[in-house]
Amino acid sequence: MRGREGACLVVVLLPAASASSSSSSSLVATNNGNATAVVPIRGNIYPDGLYYMALLVGRPAKLYFLDMDTGSDLTWLQCDAPCRSCAPGPHGLYDPRKAELVDCRLPVCSHVQSGSSYSCNAGGVNQCDYDVEYADGSSTMGVLMQDFITLMLINGTRTQRKAVLGCGYDQQGALAQSPASTDGVLGLSNSKVALSSQLAEQGIINNVIGHCLAGGSNGGGYLFFGDELVPSWGMTWAPLLGRPAMENYQTHLYSIRYGGDKVEMNGDELSGLDGGTIFDSGTSFTYLVPEVYKTLLAVIQEQATRSGLVQVESDDTLPFCWRGASPFQSVSDVSRYFKSVTLDFGGSNWFSTGRTMDLTPDGYLIISTQGNVCLGILDASGASIEAMNIVGDISMRGYLVVYDNVQQRIGWIRRNCHNRPTRMTNQFTSLFN
Numbered sequence: 538m539r540g541r542e543g544a545c546l547v548v549v550l551l552p553a554a555s556a557s558s559s560s561s562s563s564l565v566a567t568n569n570g571n572a573t574a575v576v577p578i579r580g581n582i583y584p585d586g587l588y589y590m591a592l593l594v595g596r597p598a599k600l601y602f603l604d605m606d607t608g609s610d611l612t613w614l615q616c617d618a619p620c621r622s623c624a625p626g627p628h629g630l631y632d633p634r635k636a637e638l639v640d641c642r643l644p645v646c647s648h649v650q651s652g653s654s655y656s657c658n659a660g661g662v663n664q665c666d667y668d669v670e671y672a673d674g675s676s677t678m679g680v681l682m683q684d685f686i687t688l689m690l691i692n693g694t695r696t697q698r699k700a701v702l703g704c705g706y707d708q709q710g711a712l713a714q715s716p717a718s719t720d721g722v723l724g725l726s727n728s729k730v731a732l733s734s735q736l737a738e739q740g741i742i743n744n745v746i747g748h749c750l751a752g753g754s755n756g757g758g759y760l761f762f763g764d765e766l767v768p769s770w771g772m773t774w775a776p777l778l779g780r781p782a783m784e785n786y787q788t789h790l791y792s793i794r795y796g797g798d799k800v801e802m803n804g805d806e807l808s809g810l811d812g813g814t815i816f817d818s819g820t821s822f823t824y825l826v827p828e829v830y831k832t833l834l835a836v837i838q839e840q841a842t843r844s845g846l847v848q849v850e851s852d853d854t855l856p857f858c859w860r861g862a863s864p865f866q867s868v869s870d871v872s873r874y875f876k877s878v879t880l881d882f883g884g885s886n887w888f889s890t891g892r893t894m895d896l897t898p899d900g901y902l903i904i905s906t907q908g909n910v911c912l913g914i915l916d917a918s919g920a921s922i923e924a925m926n927i928v929g930d931i932s933m934r935g936y937l938v939v940y941d942n943v944q945q946r947i948g949w950i951r952r953n954c955h956n957r958p959t960r961m962t963n964q965f966t967s968l969f970n
Contacts, residue, residue: 573763581756593687606819610728613703626720639681675710749954796876864908
């Protein structure tokens with residue numbers, strides 16, 4: 538989960554960039570009809586710990602890799618403004634000199650600075666500064682720019698549109714580690730500054746996004762903007778909670794089953810203090826609120842012990858790992874030792890089949906480099922998010938997950954995510970070649 542946006546009063550003067558309010562023109566919706574853009578994904582749960590997409594930015598267009606994050610608002614690139622603290626990614630620093638500064642008097646700036654004491658026109662410059670802090674303690678500081686992005690539509694055409702992006706010139710924590718595997722973060726929440734919301738506001742797409750994360754060491758998959766690739770049948774849908782106040786993708790978790798047996802919980806423990814469970818592509822593993830985590834962990838530990846597995850404390854890949862008689866090569870080697878975990882999001886009645894997500898062992902286990910099997914369901918209190926459950930990438934692998942901001946719902950369906958959509962051109966794969 539990528540965290541929250543806050544205030545920053547640092548002024549950065551960028552040569553050859555305009556600080557005028559003329560940038561507001563590209564924020565006005567245009568009636569271009571609804572399209573769908575599709576992008577390939579790379580990455581994996583282990584050892585990379587993230588999935589990322591390729592985005593073409595600027596004129597002429599330059600390629601950047603961005604960590605795709607449905608739990609984050611702002612899309613930003615490591616930026617030479619100049620850079621105070623950056624870990625250059627695979628494509629170097631973004632050059633903002635041909636882009637436009639976003640005027641701090643525009644609504645998009647006040648949205649990024651929501652809840653802060655930010656003061657526009659600090660130091661006599663009308664630029665929009667930002668400071669983003671993430672759940673892991675890392676942060677990025679910078680200034681909002683407006684630049685062109687290139688989208689590949691499934692009808693075979695390309696379109697260039699202006700979008701608001703963060704020019705991140707000061708990264709701290711994990712984001713400052715070098716070398717970086719990505720050039721920045723792609724914000725995909727329902728925030729007005731999220732890239733999908735910007736495209737919808739311009740009338741290019743319906744505000745729907747979807748991703749299909751493939752498992753295995755090669756990983757990969759695809760991401761799309763728009764609704765043309767949403768299956769017309771077979772989807773499991775659950776209502777989003779807290780709209781419009783909540784900008785993340787949260788729904789209610791009613792119960793958990795392990796191998797078909799309900800995991801007993803006390804009272805309202807299951808849903809956490811906020812009453813919901815977040816689907817977050819920016820979180821590698823799945824997190825449960827403390828009491829729920831402890832209860833499920835006890836059941837899984839008992840199953841592992843009965844299966845003859847031995848807990849290994851010397852393997853610090855994840856908090857709980859087990860070894861067998863010989864090193865494991867893949868999760869399929871341990872499938873017989875573990876059962877499926879079923880997340881029940883309710884909705885079952887006389888006219889409904891219910892809303893469940895079944896996690897087979899590869900939906901919550903990994904194999905470490907030492908050949909041990911490790912549990913990819915973690916205690917939320919260890920990540921300072923003890924008030925909520927989070928369904929992370931490990932549990933979304935093998936599912937097409939759709940975030941429908943139009944009908945305020947989230948859906949999923951089993952898919953082989955190595956099989957990319959058929960309605961696309963050969964330009965789809967060229968970004969990573």
